[in-house]
Amino acid sequence: MADDVTALIDAANNGDARALQGLFVHVYDELKRLARRQLAASAAPTLNTTGLVHEAYLKLVGPDGRSLHGRAHFFALAAKAMRQIVIDHARARLTEKRGGEHLQIVPLDEGLEVADGELPPDELLRLDRALAQLEAEEPRLAQIVELRFFAGLGLSEIALLQSLSERTVNRDWRRAKAQLYASLHPDA
DSSP, X not given: OHHHHHHHHHHHHTTOHHHHHHHHHHHHHHHHHHHHHHHHHHTOTTOOHHHHHHHHHHHHTSTTOOXXXXXXXXXXXXXXXXXXXXXXHHHXXXXXXXXXXXXXXXXXXXXOOGGGSOOOHHHHHHHHHHHHHHHHHOHHHHHHHIIIIISOXXXXXXXXXXXXXXXXXXXXXXXXHHHHHHHHOTTO
């Protein structure tokens, strides 16, 4: 399957629009599985799995003309697109329901597997800001958080996508959680 994805990405990068459509058909079920995990973690009742996958597709094939550099890059972009969509929906819900100014602390601690939690919109926005800060300082750690939290991938899947050992990804995941915790709890 990885070879098929890579071949479709190469063809899409060479201007074959049908290859890009074929790529999404090929990975559609996997993207839906990732979207289901993300929506379960984010408590986003205004989004459904199909809608999230389709919005992510539209972001990826938008006028920017993004060039894909393999399977890992594709899924990293898909995770980032899903993150942006979920965050945008969270912002809209906060603006609509709460005015958006009363934000709570995201309950991250050392033992918490973030992807298994359910975060309300205000906490997702705090996490997004902390993640943007982490991305500026340590892009690889931020990408692991995006793949883990926003795409719902397991650590072994992330290791495979990023061509890293599971041990390295596990260590990076712990570092990322610690840095996010410090960013979200500056008085701790």
